[in-house]
Structure formats: C-alpha cells, structure tokens
Amino acid sequence: MGIWPSFPKKTPAARADGAxxxxxxxxxxxxxxxxxxxxxxxxxxxxxxxxxxxxxxLHPNSLVMLRGRSGSGKTTLLNLIGGLDQPDRGTIWFKGxxxxxxxxxxxxxxxxxxxxxxxxxxxxxxxxxxxxNVELSxxxxxxxxxQWKERVRHCLSLVGLxxxxxxxxFELSGGEQQRVAIAKAIAxxxxxxxxxxxxxxxxxxxxxQVMGVFRDIVxxxxxxxxxxxHDPTIMExxxxxxEMADGRxxxxx
Ligand SMILES: Nc1ncnc2c1ncn2[C@@H]1O[C@H](COP(=O)(O)OP(=O)(O)O)[C@@H](O)[C@H]1O
Ligand SMILES: [Mg+2]
Numbered sequence: 001m002g003i004w005p006s007f008p009k010k011t012p013a014a015r016a017d018g019a020x021x022x023x024x025x026x027x028x029x030x031x032x033x034x035x036x037x038x039x040x041x042x043x044x045x046x047x048x049x050x051x052x053x054x055x056x057x058l059h060p061n062s063l064v065m066l067r068g069r070s071g072s073g074k075t076t077l078l079n080l081i082g083g084l085d086q087p088d089r090g091t092i093w094f095k096g097x098x099x100x101x102x103x104x105x106x107x108x109x110x111x112x113x114x115x116x117x118x119x120x121x122x123x124x125x126x127x128x129x130x131x132x133n134v135e136l137s138x139x140x141x142x143x144x145x146x147q148w149k150e151r152v153r154h155c156l157s158l159v160g161l162x163x164x165x166x167x168x169x170f171e172l173s174g175g176e177q178q179r180v181a182i183a184k185a186i187a188x189x190x191x192x193x194x195x196x197x198x199x200x201x202x203x204x205x206x207x208x209q210v211m212g213v214f215r216d217i218v219x220x221x222x223x224x225x226x227x228x229x230h231d232p233t234i235m236e237x238x239x240x241x242x243e244m245a246d247g248r249x250x251x252x253x
Contacts, residue, residue: 030093031191031224032058032081037090037100039076050076052247054090058192058226063218065235066228068244074228075196077244081226082115082194083107095191113141116185116223118195122177124169130156130180131165134187141188155183158220159213175206182213186221193217195227199234211237 034056040049050073058064058081066074079085080092083099084107092099097110124133134152143151156165159179169177178198185193195214199207211234214225235241243250 029060030057031060031095032056033091033093034077034081035091037077037080037087037092039073039080039085039087050247051080051087054247054249056242056249058224060191060224061218061222062224062239063214063237064224064226064240064242065238066226066242066244067230067232067235068228069230072244073247074244078194078196078226078228081192082117083111113188114190114192116188116190116193118178118181118185118193118198118227120197120200122169122174122181124177124180124184126169129166129168130161130172130183133169133180134184137184137187143188151187152183155187156180158186158216159183160209173206175202175209178202178206178210179213182210182217186217186223189221189223191223193223193225195225197228197230199229199231204233207231207234 034054037051037054038049039051040047054077056077066077068074076085080087080099081094083094083102087100090100094110095114097106099107099110125136128136131152134155135148138148138151139145153162153165156162159182161176161179161183164172164176167176169180172180182193182198185195199210202210214227215237217223218225229235
C-alpha cells in the first residue's frame with residue numbers, strides 16, 4: 001500500500017508464541033497479553049496497591065472497553081498497556097515485545113509506530129487546522145512526506161470531517177475536536193489505539209458519534225481499540241467489556 005513508514009525492525013526479543021519478533025499477529029493470535037500484573041504507588045509514606053493481579057488479552061481488530069469507578073485503576077492499566085509505565089509484577093507482551101522488561105527507550109520506539117493515544121481533553125494543537133494536526137502526527141512518525149496528503153484526507157474522511165479540514169480546534173464542536181484527535185491518533189497506522197475516557201466530555205449524541213467512528217475504524221483500519229469509560233450506555237458497541245473493581249477484573253460481560 002506504500003503508506004507504512006519504513007522503520008528498521010530491531011526487536012531482538014523472542015516471542016512468547018514462538019513467531020518472529022515484530023511479526024504481524026494473525027487474526028486469532030493476541031495483539032497484547034497481560035498476565036498477573038500488579039502496580040502500586042507510594043504516596044505520603046503510604047503504599048496503595050492499585051492493580052492486584054490483572055489478566056487480559058486483546059485480539060486484533062476488536063473494540064474492548066475497560067469499565068470501572070473513578071479511582072479503580074483504569075488509567076494506570078492503560079498506561080501499562082501503552083508502554084508509558086511498567087508493572088511491579090507480571091508480564092505484558094505486545095506483538096512479541098516484552099514491555100515489562102524493556103527500557104523506556106525501547107518502549108518509546110515501539111509506541112511511536114505501533115500505538116496511538118486519545119485523551120478526554122482531545123490534545124490538539126490550537127493554532128493548527130484539523131488537516132495540519134493530523135499531518136503533524138505523520139511527520140512525527142517518520143512517514144514519507146509524499147504520503148501525507150492522501151493519508152490525512154483519508155483519516156479525516158473516516159471520521160466524517162472532510163468538510164472541516166481547514167478549521168482550527170476553536171472553530172469545531174467538542175465532538176468534532178475529538179474526531180480530529182482520532183484521525184490524528186490513527187494516521188500513522190498503529191495496531192493499537194488507546195483511548196482514556198474519550199467520551200467523558202461529550203453529550204450523549206456526540207459520544208455516540210465517536211463510538212460509531214470507533215466501530216468504523218476497527219472495521220476499516222483493522223486496528224484494536226482499548227478504551228476506558230464509566231458510561232454504561234456506550235458499552236453495547238464493545239466486542240468485550242472488562243469490569244475493574246478492587247484492583248481486579250470482575251465477572252466478564
Ligand atoms: N503516579 C501515581 N502516584 C500515586 N498514586 C497514583 C498514581 N497514579 C495513580 N494513582 C492512584 O491510583 C488510583 C487509581 O488511579 P487511576 O488509574 O487514575 O484510576 P481511574 O483511571 O480508574 O480513575 C488512584 O487512587 C490514584 O490516586
Ligand atoms: Mg482515569
């Protein structure tokens with residue numbers, strides 16, 4: 001397709017599944033496997049244990065939700081999955097890469113080309129148009145310049161914003177800004193998209209639009225989306241829901 005950036009593959013680790021390091025997972029092979037993960041924090045002389053033994057599997061091409069009360073550890077887990085943080089115990093394998101034992105530098109390299117992030121607060125650059133925001137993400141991922149135009153237009157069209165390409169964030173609604181953020185996060189073709197409460201600041205109609213876009217992206221871009229929420233109404237569109245309570249997953253929906 002000619003759109004993938006040509007990154008050097010320097011992933012020496014053996015895969016848990018025995019396949020070549022960095023190989024594309026098949027449709028049935030997990031994209032990410034979390035086993036026995038524990039994470040706690042030391043604050044003001046007291047230690048709080050947030051994750052107490054998490055097991056989780058993300059398959060290619062699926063939409064997975066993490067649900068739980070505020071403070072239950074959803075963001076903590078998302079940070080671990082995205083390679084931003086490391087567990088105290090347990091293992092996290094992402095496409096054959098052992099995130100639990102890798103250095104920050106190694107995880108950053110994988111993250112840059114394989115993982116996209118979406119936040120509650122959109123995180124767009126205010127002086128750049130929707131088009132320029134998405135283009136910046138391609139530039140930062142090292143995608144060749146001659147592929148930018150087609151890819152930016154494709155991503156903005158996927159999120160239904162072809163008619164708003166040259167608007168800046170302040171000229172867009174909250175839902176539209178979040179859709180630009182989605183286009184920006186998928187532009188470099190990550191295999192995993194992590195979204196931390198992406199609908200929390202949207203009304204229910206805009207939230208439903210974002211969820212519709214997520215479904216389209218899973219189908220058309222073959223990405224896996226893992227998102228957090230505490231909104232029960234949007235969980236119907238998930239392929240799988242993990243319910244977090246007291247540092248563990250409860251009965252699975
Ligand atoms: N870096 C940190 N240092 C200390 N405590 C933290 C840190 N990150 C998270 N926590 C604590 O861990 C708990 C879970 O937080 P979080 O993962 O943000 O929950 P959620 O996203 O489900 O609301 C909270 O009590 C929070 O204060
Ligand atoms: Mg959170």
